Amino acid sequence: MTEAISLTVNGRSYELAIPPDTPLLTVLRNDLELNGPKYGCGLGECGACSVLIDGMAARACVLPVSVAVGHEILTLEGLASEGRLDPVQSAFIEAQAAQCGYCLNGMIISVRALLNHTPRPSSAQLQSALEYNLCRCGTHVEILEAANRAVA
Ligand code: FES
Secondary structure, three states: OOEEEEEEEOOEEEEEEEOOOOEHHHHHHHHOOOOOOOOOOOOOOOOOOEEEEOOEEEEOOOOEHHHHOOOEEEOHHHHOEOOEOOHHHHHHHHOOOOOOOOOHHHHHHHHHHHHHHOOOOOHHHHHHHOOOOOOOOOOHHHHHHHHHHHHO
């Protein structure tokens, strides 16, 4: 059954008529056409679908959209502002951290979430923040280099 759902995503307000238990990821990708967050496992385990909710990383594939009402949702698309990439995005480009690139949404969101509350994290903290983000290509060395660049 559909309900009126109000969402704030990347600073914009949206009014939607959708079932409240629809996964947030489905709404972002299918209704709002924001394809930064990716569908990986659909089980909350890989991190590809990550978004920021009130500045903290959340897995949008397992989060009912109703839970996001009243919160600020930021997707990869919303990280850049005034035509400038977020420093984390720039660091990932500079480090050429992508192989297939599918996981990078989650990697970037997780690093941004850490930096939001810990501006100068240690390498160990960065590694810990990325511990549950999976990269099937195995480019973890480049991803960690990018994460460290984002802090430097
Ligand atoms: Fe959401 Fe894997 S797609 S955690």
